[in-house]
Amino acid sequence: MSAVLAAESVVRRLPGEVPVTLVDGISLVIERGEFLCVMGPSGSGKSSLLYLLGLLDVPTSGRILLDGEDTSRYEEDELANRRLEKLGFVFQFHFLLAEFTVLDNVVLPMRRLGRLGEAAQRARGVELLERFGVADQAVKRPSQLSGGQRQRVAIARALANDPLVVLADEPTGNLDSAAAANVRQILRSLAHDLGKTVVAVTHDGAFAAAADRRIGLVDGRIDAGWQLA
């Protein structure tokens, strides 16, 4: 196993009259093919850490290394390129684009990257939808799908450009237990069968139990003794 994503003494502080520290000196190494869960109470900095690891936000100090590259020197466009090529996101509320069909939503990151031709993009989109059992919904709008189906489409979209790392923010937070179990199984399979690194933020104990490793966050710091209630 080799490190694919690492945080070195990462601090994220929001400026203001009373500065707020979201992440406070976290160091973390995540291996290729690892399924890591980040847990902790509300306001502990879980999502903030995920956004920093996902290059959506930049640390106030410290650095994030993605696939061995120090990303602290990158400008906004370069960070966007790394997100496009190497990262995939799954959010609690699926966040599919309402005016696009299911297939068009999945194809969108591929179109932006432009490595595949149009036909190949659509073929890969259909293949991903088939893998997650929603190929028959390809021409529908997201509003015509159930919550579990939408989340599976969101996972398919996250995998569109074959990323190294999939970052998930409360991916089962809005699903019933059956759909949550299905998504949990899919994410676990991504790590173990496809070799993707999966970093997920969750409150869900059953979800966390499926992970290879769990870390607890309290007040923006890793708390080794933190236990799920």
Next chain:
Amino acid sequence: MRIELGVALTHLTSRKRQTLVSLTGVVLGVAFFLAVSSLMRGSEKDFISRLIDNSPHITVSDEYRVPDVQPAQLRWPGAAVQISHVKPQNETRGIRGYRDKLAFVESIPGVRAAPVLVGSAVLTFAGRLQAVTLSGIVPAKMKGVSTIEQKMTEGSLDSLTANPNGIIVGRTLADRFALRLGSTVSVVAPSGVNRAMKVVGIFRTGVASYDEEQTFTLLKRAQSLLDRPNRANRFVIQLADPYAAREVARTIEGAFGYKAVSWVEASEDILSVLLIRNIIMYSVVAAILVVASFGIYNTISTIVMEKTRDIAILKSMGFHARDVRNIFLIEGLIVGLLGSALGIGVGVALMRVLGEVTVKPPGVTEVVHLPIWWGGEQYLLATAFALGSCLMAAYLPARKAGRVHPVDILRGAT
């Protein structure tokens, strides 16, 4: 198809009503722009063509723009010189050696010229007096440079050649004095010379003062009446290209020193009024498009506000700020292009309708169509204005969209 174009089209088609309202604004803006522009430019061109057709393109007169410098000033330049008891030299007014100068003018390609001797006289008939302008002309040459031959209601300019003692008068004067062809009038020059002349022609231009005070006779007869033998004091010049008048006038004035006034110079005040009128007209029609652009601004701003979360998602996927900005600029561009194309169609239809409208100006007997200009540049101008306003309207919301920070939106949404 580029991805930004695909997203832009999806946004616009998913908000059909708002898009239609914005589009209608641009269509009407472009259509009214064209209708007003074609009408204003049409009337301007009509006016200028009448100006060019009915007046000399260049008039050379026996005047100088700058008076001669006194010899004493030449002898002591910069000095304060007072000259007492100066007695100006008397000379016969007129263009000296006019035949040679006329030959020179006529040698310029595309130039037709006629010599004229203009002076004042008093015309008497049956005890009535009328001060008139007496123009001595060469009928054959005058016909080439003036429309007066077309204004003759009785007789012709050639009648002067047939009857060297003839005079042509205006319709107003003829009516006032009850003159007919063959009537004999008495013409008294300022020098006191009195000559009986026969009316051989009557013209009517429609300009009352001209028809009352203008008279024509042979150049030689005028020279003898006005006591200016072998002189002409005007050259009336027509050009094949009226718009070369300023340049040709400069050449002639440079060659002779006599003042040569082109129709452009003579009508400068009118032309500047037309220019100001055009500026006002384009400001008004551009304002229509600016108002229309507020509709586009409103539509795109609304889309940006509604789509903030989608923008955050696109950026989290790896879209650059410029990709997002381009999506909304393309939306403005699509509305602008489509609006311009449809607006040109509606505008042309409007111009056709206006072209069919007839009016009867006061004092004119014939009915005239509204003058419509079909020149291509106004379509380009309307399209440029429309695209410019649409892009400007789209720019602000597009810039705002490009600046969306995904974390701020995602944090607020979860």
